[in-house]
Amino acid sequence: MSDFFPKQFFLFDPLSLFFLFVIFIISLPSAVYSLGYLKGGYSSAKITLAWFLLLIFVLSMAFVVTVSNVLVFLVFWEIMSLISYFLVVFDTKHEKSIQAGMIYIIMTHIGTAFLIAAFMMLYKHAGSFDFNAIKSACQIMPGQTKNIIFLLLLAGFGTKAGIVPLHIWLPYAHPQAPSHISSIMSGVMIKTAIYGIIRFVIYILGVQSSWWGILLLVLAGITCLVGIIYALMVRDIKRLLAYSSVENIGIILLGVGLAMFFQSMNMPYLAILSMIAGLYHLINHAIFKGLLFLCAGSVYKATGTRDIEKLGGLIKKMPQTAVYFLIGAMGISALPPLNGFVSEWLTLQAFFLGALNIIGGAKVFLVICAAILALTSGLAAACFVKAFGITFLALPRSNYAKDAKEVPLSMKAGMFFLSLLVIVFGLAAVKIIKILALVSSSVTGFDISSMSFSFNNFTLSPQADKHIYLSTPLLALLLIVLGVAGFVIYRLFGRGKTIIYNTWDCGYYKIGPRNEYTATAFSKPFRIAFSFFLLPYRKTQKIRESFYHVKSFAYETYTTPVFKRYIYEPLLALIFKTAKSMRKIQLGSIHLYLGYIFITLVLLIVFIRQF
Amino acid sequence: MFKIIIIILQLILFIIISPVLSGLISKIKNNIRMRKGQGILQPYYNLAKLSSKGEVVSETASWIFRITPFVVFASMLVSALLIPVFILRSPLNHAGDFLALIFIFSLGRFFLALSALDTGSSFGGMGSSREMFISSLAEPAFCMAVFAVSLQFGSTDISAFSGAHTIAVSSIVAGVTLFLVTIAETSRIPVDNQETHLELTMVHEAMLLEYSGRSLALIEMAAYIKQMILFFLIAQIVFPITLPVYGNLPQIFFWILWYLGRIIIIAIAVALVEVSVAKMRLFRVADFLGLAFVLGVIASVCAILGV
């Protein structure tokens, strides 16, 4: 392949190939899905435009992860951002799309500005735009410069990845895009930012200070928690998935940050292990988040709304979509034996083995980070119980949900393929880890010939002499066998038939959809527990007929968007204030403007006497 | 071959003995309350009664409601197989380790919470909301306990701490953490009340409200097994035991007594806690589990220091 494309521009090392694989494995099902999704909702000219943009989008991402020239990288990065902007505002009927696109394009360009600054500094030191030349120049770069470049790269790629507090565009942009684009954006595009971090920081810059890894771990931990706490609060299903993407980026960066930390401590085995964990979670998240977005798109197409408070009972109306969503939800909640479980387990193992083997005060820090991961895992499970339960189970809460129909075959095919991958990537963990070990070793430069991460073809074993094992095929087999055994016991013992009847209604015979639990109610304990961060606001209003009889009761609650209110809005207000004060010199008079030029010219002439 | 016998024996042990534990705890509680109460074998009678009855399934429920009992039961049995009971190494060592145990518990809980939402009743929704809340806060504490024990013994293998000869401070603190987590996971006072069906006080029971007949029997059995698993873990962490010398019969006899006795001690401790304190408000449970988390961190620090 490398002699087809000119050698100086492309780099096909294991990391690039891995990311190419991720890109295509998510884009192809999404493209198939979009066949059915776009039909009927848009004019045929617009559908052609959608396909064209999709093609360029996927190609630009493919180029981003394979080029080996900084300038060309920037060009394709910009193309990727621009095309995704067009795709976000694709639904021009909704004004929210325009607003979302505006926020997205501004944030992504702020990130690109940081990237340009970092790349310019790299160019200045290396004299060339080529990756390999920069890599060799970075080995002799002074430490201060490296630190600055690292921070700039982190800010630049962090904006695209969605690290807190630069994540603010994600919950706006991802819901508004058409669903197959949301799945590619959330599944693949934010991963290209992780590619950037891995390629530029670990491969090119070379990690030497341990505080880099620690900074990334702290940021990743905060990102996890903030992402999942906000995901629990929202009622728009795609916004929920977008916030959950923020959380999972945090988990991926926990793995990558650990790898950086161990690399700076010169512990090759643990560095490779954490990098494997991070990359594994990366591809897992791409798969199940892509799947979940496609399912959310199916729900939206079938019902016309994204608000889960208006849905319910879809498992009866859209049985196949429900199964795929369930598989995706199980994957993202890290339930055995699916893929999310393996990658989270690996990350926890990396933390444990790190805490065991590392010397010094970092042990407690690693242990606390592992606890944060456990907490977000629990919260993620809660979040997806809510998402799946309120959307698909029980009775329909509105007419939107009552009239839902199952989606066409092409959409089902895309979802089916991805849910199959969720299962396969969980069961075939050992094979995948072998491949990821190759990728990690090419990035960090450590030799893996003496390392082994598995016991046999079915069992993982992070550290051979410690007898730690995990075998997802065995677990799956056990679960199925014991489940069947339970069913056999069920059938054998006892007699009696099953009657279908109403849900228990405490004698109140008018039970219906209004009695069901709502999503807001489901997340209330979390809202209260995290109220120090969420700052919820509650307003109630009672309309009384008489002192004893309350005729109606209105209840309004929302959570304060902390980042928007306390970081971004003051920043924007400052920018507007500065712009307004600059207005004072612009009085609209041509003479004044010309006068400015004239005075400058005269002053220049006068001051020429000094020289 | 030997392994398969051990597996079957372990399964039978868990399925047959675990209800006794529950009965024992309620007997002790009733004794302290100066009541006669139900017998120790009452849970068996309950399960038999449930098995003989027919089931009523809600019309709003879907296939998730139907398969949940089997998923929960299977996940608990798999967890049971991961624990070393008869020998120092668990029979299915290669399937998973201590960390995997946390995730397998959450598998059962996930489906139970979904089935509770499936019926469309407010009780179910409330139960699943509270259960997910409590369990997500209990996970870091559980994880800390696991880490503390694993750091002390050098591996997350559940069998790692089985052969310990001495009790370390970190093990005791980790045991206390795990004890607090057990109270949360097995729905005991002060987190939840197993005896009542009032909506103010139910969490686990609220999720089971719509189940009846044999499905309910399976889920109840799964709850008993989970309780026994956790008791076994605490017992092995806090009161480590090694294999007796083969052939020395009196020693074997005392060994069996001590083996069972330590579990009974934990049961007594649970019963005492249940009787002494009142059930907490749901939002206070967050503080309770936060305390467990802090204890877990302390245990980890002790383990790191090697104490």
Place this chain on the structure above:
Amino acid sequence: MQGIILFTVLASTYLMVIAKRMPALIRGFRYQSFCLFAFTLFAASGHDQPDLYIIAGLLFVLKVSLIPYLLYRIIKRIKVNEDLGLFINPQLSLLWALVFTYLSWIFSTHLIISNKITLTSMLAIAFFIVLAGLFLMISRMSALAQIIGLLVMENGLFLLASTVSGGMPFFVEIAIFFDVFVSVVIMGFFVYRINKLFTHIDVNKLSRLKG
């Protein structure tokens, strides 16, 4: 001979600066362009370059005849007050023009260190004409003054190029002429439109449109 022509160019620029009404301004511009035409003719015969004849011809056709004719037509068409609307009165303008002449003289002596006084003075005058054009644009309210100020600046640049640097490439000169002609036509049209919309061509009043 060259010196006399340059002097007349200077004088015509002063005439423009003190003009109070539009016809006077355009007349001053015609004189200036005519003097430049004579200057180019003189240079053409002196250096014996045929291109310069063509340029001189173009200068005559465009800047001495066509453009002033266009401008006269605009004034007649829109029937506005022929008053130029002065921000700075003629006497003060003349004073400022003298100051600018001195400043440009100092500037050019610093720029060109040579004994030849003609070169320095040519640069000085050329630069002064540019400044004067700019000054016209600033200190007169009427839109017509802006147009003429631009044209005067272009005259100054032409003079600068042809004296100090030995002329610009032929095609560049042609292109500039064409450019200037087209811009005058367009600006004339726009002035007409502005007048139609606002019934005046007072640029100062347009500042009410500020954001």
